[in-house]
Amino acid sequence: MSFEGKSGKYLEDVVLQFTGFPGIGRKTALRFALHLLRRSDTEVELFLEAVRKLKTQTKFCRICHNLSDEDICPICSDNKRNHSLICVVEGIHDVIAIESTSQYNGLYHVLGGLISPIDGIGPNDIKIKSLIERLENNKVDEVIFALPATTEGDTTNYYIGKKINGLCNEITVISRGVAVGEELQYTDGITLGQSIINRKPFFEIMKK
Amino acid sequence: MSFEGKSGKYLEDVVLQFTGFPGIGRKTALRFALHLLRRSDTEVELFLEAVRKLKTQTKFCRICHNLSDEDICPICSDNKRNHSLICVVEGIHDVIAIESTSQYNGLYHVLGGLISPIDGIGPNDIKIKSLIERLENNKVDEVIFALPATTEGDTTNYYIGKKINGLCNEITVISRGVAVGEELQYTDGITLGQSIINRKPFFEIMKK
Numbered sequence: 001m002s003f004e005g006k007s008g009k010y011l012e013d014v015v016l017q018f019t020g021f022p023g024i025g026r027k028t029a030l031r032f033a034l035h036l037l038r039r040s041d042t043e044v045e046l047f048l049e050a051v052r053k054l055k056t057q058t059k060f061c062r063i064c065h066n067l068s069d070e071d072i073c074p075i076c077s078d079n080k081r082n083h084s085l086i087c088v089v090e091g092i093h094d095v096i097a098i099e100s101t102s103q104y105n106g107l108y109h110v111l112g113g114l115i116s117p118i119d120g121i122g123p124n125d126i127k128i129k130s131l132i133e134r135l136e137n138n139k140v141d142e143v144i145f146a147l148p149a150t151t152e153g154d155t156t157n158y159y160i161g162k163k164i165n166g167l168c169n170e171i172t173v174i175s176r177g178v179a180v181g182e183e184l185q186y187t188d189g190i191t192l193g194q195s196i197i198n199r200k201p202f203f204e205i206m207k208k
Numbered sequence: 209m210s211f212e213g214k215s216g217k218y219l220e221d222v223v224l225q226f227t228g229f230p231g232i233g234r235k236t237a238l239r240f241a242l243h244l245l246r247r248s249d250t251e252v253e254l255f256l257e258a259v260r261k262l263k264t265q266t267k268f269c270r271i272c273h274n275l276s277d278e279d280i281c282p283i284c285s286d287n288k289r290n291h292s293l294i295c296v297v298e299g300i301h302d303v304i305a306i307e308s309t310s311q312y313n314g315l316y317h318v319l320g321g322l323i324s325p326i327d328g329i330g331p332n333d334i335k336i337k338s339l340i341e342r343l344e345n346n347k348v349d350e351v352i353f354a355l356p357a358t359t360e361g362d363t364t365n366y367y368i369g370k371k372i373n374g375l376c377n378e379i380t381v382i383s384r385g386v387a388v389g390e391e392l393q394y395t396d397g398i399t400l401g402q403s404i405i406n407r408k409p410f411f412e413i414m415k416k
Contacts, residue, residue, distance in 0.1 A: 006282060006307050007275040007300055010266045013258040022239050031230050034301055036259060037266065037275075044263045048256050050221040051244055055252045058218045058245065067215040067245075074214060092215055093242055099214050 011037075063134065065110040065127050067092050075099075075107060082106045084141035086168075088131065088160065090114055090148060098146065106144070109134065114152040115159055123159055131160065135167035142170040149176050219245075271342065273318040273335050275300050283307075283315060290314045292349035294376075296339065296368065298322055298356060306354065314352070317342065322360040323367055331367055339368065343375035350378045357384055 011033055018029035036044055060066070061073035068074070075081065075095075085106025089095060095108050111126040134140070143164060147153035161171055177195035178187050187195075219241055226237035244252055268274070269281035276282070283289060283303075293314025297303060303316050319334040342348070351372060355361035369379055385403035386395050395403075 007304060008266055008277040008281075010258070010262040010277065011275055011300075014262045017255045017258045022243050023236070028231070030301060030304065033262060034299070035230050037262060037300075041263065044259065047225045048259060050218070050225045051252065051256060054218040054222045054241060054245060055249065058216055067219055069216040069218065073216075091242070092219075092245075093238065096215060096238065 060110075064108045065112060065130070066095050066108055080105075084139060085144070086131075086134070086140055086142075087144040087146050089146050090153070094146060106142075111147075111156070114147065114150075115156045116152045126156075128160055128163065132163060132167065135164055140168045142172060143168050145171070145173045268318075272316045273320060273338070274303050274316055288313075292347060293352070294339075294342070294348055294350075295352040295354050297354050298361070302354060314350075319355075319364070322355065322358075323364045324360045334364075336368055336371065340371060340375065343372055348376045350380060351376050353379070353381045 011030075014033040014036070015026060015029045018024055018032045019026055021029075024032075036047070039047075057069070059068050059071060061068045061076055062071050063076040064073060066073040066075060070077075082105050086109050087098065087104060087106055088109045088111065089098070090111055090113065092110060095110060098104050098108075109127065109131050111128065111131075113121055113126040115121060115123055115126065135143070145157045145160070147156055157173065164171065175198070176191065177198065178184065178192065184192060219238075222241040222244070223234060223237040226232055226240045227234055229237075232240075244255070247255075265277070267276050267279060269276045269284055270279050271284040272281060274281040274283060278285075290313050294317050295306065295312060295314055296317045296319065297306070298319055298321065300318060303318060306312050306316075317335065317339045319336065319339075321329055321334040323329060323331055323334065343351070353365045353368070355364055365381065372379065383406065385399065385406065386392065392400060
């Protein structure tokens with residue numbers, strides 16, 4: 001669906017911009033552009049201002065590299081949280097996902113990517129060095145790996161695991177298995193197999 | 209999923225902005241915000257500039273009210289198109305949709321809405337008057353109604369039909385029926401019923 005020269009190049013430009021967004025095709029991009037066109041000048045100005053501020057004013061936490069308005073993010077500066085627990089995640093979206101479960105009260109360490117030789121991303125391209133420094137300079141009890149269940153995630157787990165071995169009491173990995181509410185027949189074979197291998201004592205689960 | 213105060217208010221602001229977009233929930237809005245955060249400053253500036261230009265530089269065609277960079281849109285100023293044929297549509301997205309079929313070579317008239325008493329939209333709130341003027345001042349052979357198959361669309365068809373009766377040779381409506389590739393069992397009853405009532409001679413269809 002092309003309409004260059006039919007409804008103007010300014011529309012076409014915005015549609016092209018939106019097609020660069022994750023999961024957005026031309027039809028949705030067009031809906032977005034027309035949506036902005038229908039909004040008042042003030043509303044569009046607010047939108048542009050919000051994006052500009054996000055891009056220019058946002059900082060990354062000096063300790064955990066989470067997104068923050070200050071030098072140190074509200075999670076790292078929260079004394080009520082358990083500072084001897086660090087959860088290693090790939091990106092900011094993971095911090096948000098875990099925070100929204102309300103099941104975790106420790107700190108984070110945002111790597112900003114995963115080791116991926118195919119994409120040319122090595123250990124020095126992500127925030128591993130600063131994790132090691134954190135563990136060297138602070139008494140940390142447990143490091144939890146919460147990286148994606150992919151080859152890159154496993155590689156990164158393995159690399160960091162070797163590097164930080166001995167710098168904390170315990171290294172754990174979030175559990176993998178059949179998702180809550182999922183039927184066994186629809187679970188992929190590898191996950192189902194792993195969930196059998198990694199089975200837990202029934203009464204231990206019941207107590208939680 | 210709320211993360212205000214956890215990853216900064218600038219992120220929250222952009223997420224709120226994107227949740228106002230059609231069909232976008234918080235999770236997708238967050239993906240969009242993080243997508244912009246990952247882009248380079250230049251890329252984000254290009255995006256902002258494109259939106260700003262769309263909003264400030266875009267005009268509406270003086271004749272048909274389609275979006276245009278000029279006073280008169282490329283469709284209305286195209287001499288190869290059939291100027292005695294006007295297709296009445298609700299919005300710019302309909303012009304784009306019909307143009308992308310490559311089946312139409314006439315002009316358009318973009319109403320910019322539909323008559324909808326519930327929403328307080330009357331005949332004077334959409335571009336009906338300028339359609340009447342177009343028909344009075346130009347020799348138009350046929351007006352095609354291509355409005356949505358909804359109550360509002362039907363109401364608008366009916367209202368305009370009465371107003372322009374006699375100002376052109378013929379008034380037609382785009383056909384409604386079973387969609388191409390659709391199975392009868394999945395077609396809704398009203399559409400299927402209408403498609404039987406509005407059946408066409410078989411050999412007439414075959415010739416096309």
